[in-house]
Amino acid sequence: AQSVTQLGSHVSVSEGALVLLRCNYSSSVPPYLFWYVQYPNQGLQLLLKYTSAATLVKGINGFEAEFKKSETSFHLTKPSAHMRDAAEYFCAVSVRSNNDMRFGAGTRLTVKP
Amino acid sequence: DTAVSQTPKYLVTQMGNDKSIKCEQNLGHDTMYWYKQDSKKFLKIMFSYNNKELIINETVPNRFSPKSPDKAHLNLHINSLELGDSAVYFCASSQAGGARTEAFFGQGTRLTVV
Numbered sequence: 001a002q003s004v005t006q007l008g009s010h011v012s013v014s015e016g017a018l019v020l021l022r023c024n025y026s027s028s029v030p031p032y033l034f035w036y037v038q039y040p041n042q043g044l045q046l047l048l049k050y051t052s053a054a055t056l057v058k059g060i061n062g063f064e065a066e067f068k069k070s071e072t073s074f075h076l077t078k079p080s081a082h083m084r085d086a087a088e089y090f091c092a093v094s095v096r097s098n099n100d101m102r103f104g105a106g107t108r109l110t111v112k113p
Numbered sequence: 114d115t116a117v118s119q120t121p122k123y124l125v126t127q128m129g130n131d132k133s134i135k136c137e138q139n140l141g142h143d144t145m146y147w148y149k150q151d152s153k154k155f156l157k158i159m160f161s162y163n164n165k166e167l168i169i170n171e172t173v174p175n176r177f178s179p180k181s182p183d184k185a186h187l188n189l190h191i192n193s194l195e196l197g198d199s200a201v202y203f204c205a206s207s208q209a210g211g212a213r214t215e216a217f218f219g220q221g222t223r224l225t226v227v
Binding site: 044 | 146
Protein backbone atom coordinates (compact mmCIF):
# COMPACT_ATOMS: atom_id res chain seq x y z
CA ALA A 1 0.00 0.00 0.00
CA GLN A 2 1.05 3.57 -0.54
CA SER A 3 2.56 5.60 2.29
CA VAL A 4 4.29 8.87 3.07
CA THR A 5 7.02 9.80 5.51
CA GLN A 6 7.44 13.30 6.81
CA LEU A 7 10.95 14.07 7.98
CA GLY A 8 10.95 16.17 11.10
CA SER A 9 8.02 16.26 13.45
CA HIS A 10 8.79 19.86 14.36
CA VAL A 11 10.28 22.66 12.26
CA SER A 12 11.00 26.10 13.64
CA VAL A 13 11.81 29.12 11.47
CA SER A 14 12.04 32.86 11.94
CA GLU A 15 9.48 35.15 10.41
CA GLY A 16 10.56 35.96 6.86
CA ALA A 17 12.75 32.87 6.54
CA LEU A 18 12.34 30.04 4.05
CA VAL A 19 9.97 27.26 5.02
CA LEU A 20 10.88 23.71 3.93
CA LEU A 21 8.78 20.76 5.05
CA ARG A 22 9.89 17.38 3.78
CA CYS A 23 7.75 14.54 2.49
CA ASN A 24 8.81 11.29 0.83
CA TYR A 25 6.34 8.83 -0.60
CA SER A 26 6.25 5.13 -1.32
CA SER A 27 3.97 3.78 -4.03
CA SER A 28 4.14 0.98 -6.59
CA VAL A 29 2.00 2.98 -9.02
CA PRO A 30 1.96 6.68 -9.93
CA PRO A 31 0.75 8.55 -6.88
CA TYR A 32 -1.39 11.57 -6.27
CA LEU A 33 0.08 13.75 -3.53
CA PHE A 34 -1.42 16.36 -1.26
CA TRP A 35 -0.41 18.81 1.43
CA TYR A 36 -2.92 19.78 4.09
CA VAL A 37 -2.68 22.33 6.89
CA GLN A 38 -4.36 22.05 10.28
CA TYR A 39 -4.69 25.12 12.47
CA PRO A 40 -5.31 24.58 16.20
CA ASN A 41 -8.67 23.03 16.98
CA GLN A 42 -9.68 22.95 13.35
CA GLY A 43 -10.05 20.42 10.58
CA LEU A 44 -7.63 19.87 7.71
CA GLN A 45 -7.55 22.30 4.80
CA LEU A 46 -6.01 21.53 1.43
CA LEU A 47 -2.92 23.59 0.56
CA LEU A 48 -2.11 22.02 -2.80
CA LYS A 49 -2.15 18.77 -4.75
CA TYR A 50 -0.18 16.96 -7.42
CA THR A 51 -2.21 14.93 -9.92
CA SER A 52 0.35 14.08 -12.62
CA ALA A 53 0.22 17.39 -14.47
CA ALA A 54 2.89 20.00 -13.72
CA THR A 55 5.53 18.78 -11.29
CA LEU A 56 5.75 22.19 -9.60
CA VAL A 57 2.47 22.85 -7.88
CA LYS A 58 1.41 26.18 -6.44
CA GLY A 59 -1.07 26.33 -3.62
CA ILE A 60 -2.74 28.76 -1.31
CA ASN A 61 -1.02 31.15 1.09
CA GLY A 62 2.16 31.28 -1.00
CA PHE A 63 3.06 27.62 -0.60
CA GLU A 64 4.33 25.40 -3.38
CA ALA A 65 5.64 21.88 -3.75
CA GLU A 66 7.66 20.02 -6.35
CA PHE A 67 7.11 16.40 -7.32
CA LYS A 68 10.44 14.64 -7.88
CA LYS A 69 9.95 11.07 -9.03
CA SER A 70 13.67 10.25 -8.90
CA GLU A 71 13.77 11.21 -5.25
CA THR A 72 10.22 10.04 -4.41
CA SER A 73 9.73 13.40 -2.77
CA PHE A 74 7.09 16.11 -2.56
CA HIS A 75 8.58 18.76 -0.30
CA LEU A 76 6.57 21.84 0.66
CA THR A 77 8.18 25.28 0.53
CA LYS A 78 7.36 28.90 1.10
CA PRO A 79 9.91 31.67 0.47
CA SER A 80 8.99 33.80 3.48
CA ALA A 81 7.27 32.57 6.62
CA HIS A 82 4.53 34.52 8.36
CA MET A 83 3.37 34.15 11.92
CA ARG A 84 0.00 32.94 10.63
CA ASP A 85 1.71 29.95 8.99
CA ALA A 86 2.25 28.34 12.38
CA ALA A 87 0.24 25.11 12.21
CA GLU A 88 0.46 21.37 11.69
CA TYR A 89 1.18 20.27 8.12
CA PHE A 90 0.31 16.87 6.69
CA CYS A 91 1.49 15.21 3.51
CA ALA A 92 -0.85 12.61 2.02
CA VAL A 93 -0.84 10.12 -0.86
CA SER A 94 -3.51 8.27 -2.78
CA VAL A 95 -3.46 6.05 -5.87
CA ARG A 96 -5.88 5.49 -8.72
CA SER A 97 -6.76 1.94 -7.72
CA ASN A 98 -8.48 2.98 -4.51
CA ASN A 99 -9.72 5.93 -2.53
CA ASP A 100 -7.46 5.19 0.40
CA MET A 101 -5.70 8.46 1.24
CA ARG A 102 -2.78 7.88 3.61
CA PHE A 103 -1.37 10.66 5.75
CA GLY A 104 2.08 11.27 7.13
CA ALA A 105 2.64 11.81 10.83
CA GLY A 106 2.56 15.57 10.42
CA THR A 107 5.09 18.37 10.92
CA ARG A 108 4.46 21.15 13.36
CA LEU A 109 5.67 24.48 12.02
CA THR A 110 6.60 27.15 14.54
CA VAL A 111 7.34 30.70 13.36
CA LYS A 112 9.42 32.89 15.65
CA PRO A 113 9.10 36.69 15.59
CA ASP B 114 -22.66 26.95 4.28
CA THR B 115 -20.49 24.36 5.98
CA ALA B 116 -19.39 21.74 3.46
CA VAL B 117 -18.74 18.92 5.95
CA SER B 118 -20.31 19.29 9.36
CA GLN B 119 -19.94 17.10 12.42
CA THR B 120 -21.85 17.04 15.66
CA PRO B 121 -21.09 17.26 18.46
CA LYS B 122 -17.82 19.19 18.47
CA TYR B 123 -16.98 18.00 21.98
CA LEU B 124 -18.09 14.79 23.65
CA VAL B 125 -17.21 13.75 27.19
CA THR B 126 -18.51 10.41 28.37
CA GLN B 127 -17.82 7.60 30.79
CA MET B 128 -16.25 4.26 30.02
CA GLY B 129 -18.71 1.66 28.89
CA ASN B 130 -21.17 4.09 27.37
CA ASP B 131 -22.39 4.01 23.77
CA LYS B 132 -22.19 7.19 21.73
CA SER B 133 -22.68 8.42 18.17
CA ILE B 134 -21.07 11.16 16.13
CA LYS B 135 -22.99 12.54 13.17
CA CYS B 136 -21.57 13.76 9.89
CA GLU B 137 -23.23 15.44 6.95
CA GLN B 138 -21.80 16.78 3.70
CA ASN B 139 -23.52 19.07 1.22
CA LEU B 140 -20.94 18.77 -1.55
CA GLY B 141 -22.68 16.02 -3.47
CA HIS B 142 -19.71 13.71 -2.95
CA ASP B 143 -20.14 9.97 -3.22
CA THR B 144 -17.43 8.92 -0.78
CA MET B 145 -17.23 9.70 2.90
CA TYR B 146 -14.61 8.79 5.51
CA TRP B 147 -13.92 8.66 9.20
CA TYR B 148 -10.42 9.39 10.49
CA LYS B 149 -9.07 9.15 14.02
CA GLN B 150 -6.42 11.63 15.15
CA ASP B 151 -4.56 10.66 18.30
CA SER B 152 -2.83 12.88 20.83
CA LYS B 153 0.31 12.91 18.68
CA LYS B 154 -1.68 14.26 15.74
CA PHE B 155 -1.35 11.00 13.79
CA LEU B 156 -4.26 10.54 11.37
CA LYS B 157 -5.54 7.05 10.75
CA ILE B 158 -8.32 6.16 8.35
CA MET B 159 -11.05 4.13 9.97
CA PHE B 160 -13.77 3.74 7.38
CA SER B 161 -14.69 4.77 3.89
CA TYR B 162 -18.16 4.57 2.32
CA ASN B 163 -18.85 4.79 -1.40
CA ASN B 164 -22.48 4.67 -2.52
CA LYS B 165 -23.41 3.07 0.79
CA GLU B 166 -20.83 0.34 0.50
CA LEU B 167 -17.98 -0.02 2.92
CA ILE B 168 -14.84 -0.08 0.84
CA ILE B 169 -12.13 0.36 3.45
CA ASN B 170 -12.12 -0.96 6.95
CA GLU B 171 -8.78 -0.78 8.67
CA THR B 172 -8.15 -2.87 11.77
CA VAL B 173 -10.71 -1.02 13.80
CA PRO B 174 -12.43 -2.73 16.73
CA ASN B 175 -15.93 -3.89 15.93
CA ARG B 176 -17.18 -1.62 18.70
CA PHE B 177 -16.98 1.04 16.01
CA SER B 178 -19.67 0.90 13.36
CA PRO B 179 -20.29 3.39 10.55
CA LYS B 180 -23.87 3.96 9.52
CA SER B 181 -24.86 5.71 6.31
CA PRO B 182 -28.59 6.42 5.89
CA ASP B 183 -27.87 8.18 2.60
CA LYS B 184 -24.86 9.36 0.65
CA ALA B 185 -24.84 12.74 2.37
CA HIS B 186 -24.50 11.24 5.85
CA LEU B 187 -22.00 8.94 7.53
CA ASN B 188 -22.48 8.55 11.25
CA LEU B 189 -20.07 6.82 13.60
CA HIS B 190 -21.46 4.71 16.41
CA ILE B 191 -19.19 3.52 19.20
CA ASN B 192 -20.19 0.84 21.71
CA SER B 193 -18.66 0.20 25.12
CA LEU B 194 -16.32 3.17 25.04
CA GLU B 195 -12.80 2.69 26.38
CA LEU B 196 -10.20 5.17 27.62
CA GLY B 197 -8.12 4.54 24.52
CA ASP B 198 -10.92 5.76 22.31
CA SER B 199 -10.20 9.32 23.44
CA ALA B 200 -9.13 11.20 20.32
CA VAL B 201 -10.34 13.65 17.73
CA TYR B 202 -12.51 12.06 15.06
CA PHE B 203 -12.74 13.67 11.66
CA CYS B 204 -15.31 13.09 8.99
CA ALA B 205 -14.35 13.79 5.37
CA SER B 206 -15.78 13.43 1.88
CA SER B 207 -14.47 13.27 -1.69
CA GLN B 208 -15.63 12.47 -5.20
CA ALA B 209 -16.15 8.79 -5.94
CA GLY B 210 -13.34 7.09 -7.82
CA GLY B 211 -11.37 10.26 -7.50
CA ALA B 212 -8.05 9.35 -6.01
CA ARG B 213 -6.77 12.57 -7.53
CA THR B 214 -9.40 14.65 -5.76
CA GLU B 215 -8.85 15.96 -2.30
CA ALA B 216 -10.85 15.09 0.76
CA PHE B 217 -12.83 17.82 2.49
CA PHE B 218 -12.74 17.61 6.26
CA GLY B 219 -15.14 18.51 9.01
CA GLN B 220 -14.02 20.45 12.08
CA GLY B 221 -13.61 17.32 14.15
CA THR B 222 -15.20 15.84 17.26
CA ARG B 223 -13.04 15.72 20.34
CA LEU B 224 -14.04 12.61 22.27
CA THR B 225 -12.90 12.27 25.86
CA VAL B 226 -13.61 9.05 27.71
CA VAL B 227 -13.30 9.27 31.49
